[in-house]
Amino acid sequence: MTIYFTGSTFNQVIHDTIESMDEMIVDPHVEDHQDFYKYIKQNIASLQGMDQLVIDCTAVLNTDEELLAAFEMIRTMYDGIRIIIFAPDYKPGSPFLKKCFEMGILNIITTDDYKILQDELVYCIKKGMSYRDAAKYKDSVPEKISVKHTRKTVMKRMIGIAGTCENIGVTHNAIVLANFFRQKGYMVALVEKNNSGAFETICSAFDEKTYEDGYYALNGIDYYTDANDEKIQMVQEHPYNVILMDFGCLTEENKDAFERCEDRLLIAGARPWEMEDTNRIFPLASRDVLAKYVFCFNFVPTSEQEAIRDGMGTLDNVHFLTYTERPFEQADFSDAAHIFAEILPEEAEVNEKTGILKKLLHKRQEGEGNRVPFKM
Structure with missing residues (x-):
């Protein structure tokens, strides 16, 4: 059984990939700017019996510290749940991913390429990443300015x-x-x-x-x-x-x-x-x-x-x-x-979001209004 947390942008590929593997999807959470930490704190008992938990970090408003605290709660209560982190805004060298690695969370996906996301998600669910697969996340480097691609929602x-x-x-x-x-x-x-x-x-x-x-x-x-x-x-x-x-x-x-x-x-x-x-x-x-x-x-x-x-x-x-x-x-x-x-994705120079900066960014986005996804 799989529970997942994602937003409008990546919902389709995450849902369809999990469904294509004949995995039972339980209580999917599809919403932009979710409070993942609050949900886990209040509903951790609902994770009993789950095999996988997939978390799309682009869909949550929590700080890195809050996400790590939520993962710690899950690992403490249900060590058998495979946590799969999808974090396209983070790259190898991120302090956040280093801490995830240190917690024993090896199933980390950092691509924003839909096809590669699909392939890696299948691998994480079917087999699970090994220490060797995830070793690129074990070290951190200082934050730096990078080009972030903001992908617009494309349903079909x-x-x-x-x-x-x-x-x-x-x-x-x-x-x-x-x-x-x-x-x-x-x-x-x-x-x-x-x-x-x-x-x-x-x-x-x-x-x-x-x-x-x-x-x-x-x-x-x-x-x-x-x-x-x-x-x-x-x-x-x-x-x-x-x-x-x-x-x-x-x-x-x-x-x-x-x-x-x-x-x-x-x-x-x-x-x-x-x-x-x-x-x-x-x-x-x-x-x-x-x-x-x-x-x-x-x-x-x-x-x-x-x-x-x-x-x-x-x-x-x-x-x-x-x-x-x-x-x-x-x-x-x-x-x-x-x-x-x-x-097409837009490009903008941004700092890697950590701590309070992440909350400020989400507040600014909410103030400007969300983009309207388009469908056929």
């Missing part, structure tokens, strides 16, 4: 990518964009919603293993081949943060599914032999619908870009893609940081 983001014609680079750019999100730490699925067979060719070329659910993993991204509606529904039930749908060429038949995606990227061409296909798209949808498309033009010289912007009129969500020679190795999708700014 469905992004559709289609092209104005065949062979315009939809799959190529979908792979680059998937790499972009993966490098930001998100769990990413790339779904083939066309009958080109390209994903199967990629699988064979890299000699990847295909799993029972009809996908293979490459560079930390799950590729789903030839997906029908049933497979797409199954993908949505997995704890992915970003699902990229490769529609191939946009047509009357697939445009409704494309427009159901939260973000719609259209890969277009502007060379003379491509303009007829690009112009074919505009009668397929109303002006209001087209205004929500993100138009990404391939292979346009800088000298011609302004003319294309003028030609698009009020459709001003226009971007120009640079050529990526090695799509499986590169993640530089043009303007992705701007296009997807609302779901």
